[in-house]
Amino acid sequence: MSYSVKREQLLRVAEDLFYQYGFRGVGLKQIIQEANVATMTLYNHFNSKDNLVEEVLRQRESRYWTYLDSYVESDADSPFILAVEAHGKWLKKESYQGDMFLRAIEDYSGEDNEIEAIARGHKAKLLQYFKKLAQAKGKDHDHDLAHQLTLLLEGTTSMTTLIGAEQATEHSIAMARILVRQAS
Amino acid sequence: MSYSVKREQLLRVAEDLFYQYGFRGVGLKQIIQEANVATMTLYNHFNSKDNLVEEVLRQRESRYWTYLDSYVESDADSPFILAVEAHGKWLKKESYQGDMFLRAIEDYSGEDNEIEAIARGHKAKLLQYFKKLAQAKGKDHDHDLAHQLTLLLEGTTSMTTLIGAEQATEHSIAMARILVRQAS
DNA sequence: TAGAATAGAATGACCGTTCTATCTAATATA
DNA sequence: TATATTAGATAGAACGGTCATTCTATTCTA
Structure with a gap:
């Protein structure tokens, strides 16, 4: 399944937080919590924080x-x-x-x-x-x-x-x- | 002594590094090293990193x-x-x-x-x-x-x-x- | 001799990343 | 239809590193 709800949630939350607080000002923990997602779910969809920023x-x-x-x-x-x-x-x-x-x-x-x-x-x-x-x-x-x-x-x-x-x-x-x- | 050479060095180096890599992208360690100054010299002249940014x-x-x-x-x-x-x-x-x-x-x-x-x-x-x-x-x-x-x-x-x-x-x-x- | 500046270790918090072990739900097989 | 398999998602601990800040003990300098 190429489409994933969790992935969309992560991208949406990450974009909001990155824009408001800056890429370096936001930790993955915060993104994970606000997106209601487990740590490994993030790493399942993105290789790294840098890769998340890219997407x-x-x-x-x-x-x-x-x-x-x-x-x-x-x-x-x-x-x-x-x-x-x-x-x-x-x-x-x-x-x-x-x-x-x-x-x-x-x-x-x-x-x-x-x-x-x-x-x-x-x-x-x-x-x-x-x-x-x-x-x-x-x-x-x-x-x-x-x-x-x-x-x-x-x-x-x-x-x-x-x-x-x-x-x-x-x-x-x-x-x-x-x-x-x-x-x- | 109000004027201090070390203080000037710190401000100059900090400004350069902050501008190039961002406030959150530069650690005090790097600033201290490039300014050829000890940790406590920085804290002697500035209360905190935030205070350094202000100055x-x-x-x-x-x-x-x-x-x-x-x-x-x-x-x-x-x-x-x-x-x-x-x-x-x-x-x-x-x-x-x-x-x-x-x-x-x-x-x-x-x-x-x-x-x-x-x-x-x-x-x-x-x-x-x-x-x-x-x-x-x-x-x-x-x-x-x-x-x-x-x-x-x-x-x-x-x-x-x-x-x-x-x-x-x-x-x-x-x-x-x-x-x-x-x-x- | 007093006051600064030094190097460097210690502290506790947070960072990105990995690991483990459990759970759920859909899919394939019989 | 019932069972087995598989893939995703979960919570949370563990890792090694870096962060800002503080502390200590020594050395320089005026």
Whole structure:
């Protein structure tokens, strides 16, 4: 049986706790208890804590893209604004302090591990996403626009920690509109 | 003797290690060894690891503002651009992966502790800094402009992790110019 | 000679991981 | 239908290591 309820519970609880307290700030004991699962059940589904972190990141990334894709219609007038809006709604739903992927890059940097690779991969994909969108829309300086919008999303996530997702998103949408117009 | 060489060494080494590996990712043993100091010397100067973290943050904040102030002349044509440039140079000098203050907020969130208060205080001050600047320059929507520029700085720091400080700063300066012009 | 700084051991808590032994429930066999 | 087999899940102890913190006893230095 490939699907497992316990595995899902573990991933859900682990993602919540890792996001709130950090990867190093949460012990497996806590995860096991809150997921109502035995120690060996965790190790039956995941090789190690690192492997659990990996799977959590993969799951979160998958959910992020599903969410973005459901909002952005790439044939719309300005898919860029839709993407910024979608990111804002994601923040409101699932983020209140920083970004799990940047945190993973920081926490596991320099050890040549899978975790950092997954996190960096996600960020690279985000940049690539905007690059393709800008090219498809025939924007001048499409390369620059993509970088600018990515920077905007990252800034919005950071600002969420300080002023909340709603306010942060209002500002980023306003800025995105100006930038997209500028790029003619 | 208020000044102490050992204390300075500890703060410098701790800041480097905390920034690179995270507060929870660095043990006191490592700090002690790299600072060439005995265990009790650390506890002679700092009450606890948390207290060491606090002092590291205070020192870093102080250095940040010194750096910014040395670049920004508030009577210049556009002190905003100077501030963004200064932040970029700070990143190039002292940051290559994320922001130590945001990381502190994340790592020590929800425990009602001094560390989070210091980190949040720094961020509040940054926002306040731009608000005053925008007011002094008689900008329309000065409140919005301050938020936008703060978001820009936060975004630049995050992007530094992904594309390096130079590139990230080029983009944020370009964006800042547009925003400041818009705010007439 | 007094005050710091030293090295290093001791402490108790927690960490990730493994092990053992028991239990349950579904599946395959007769 | 009744029985045997198998796979998962369970609780909890045990392991070796590291953590922050404290203690002790010695050495340096002003």
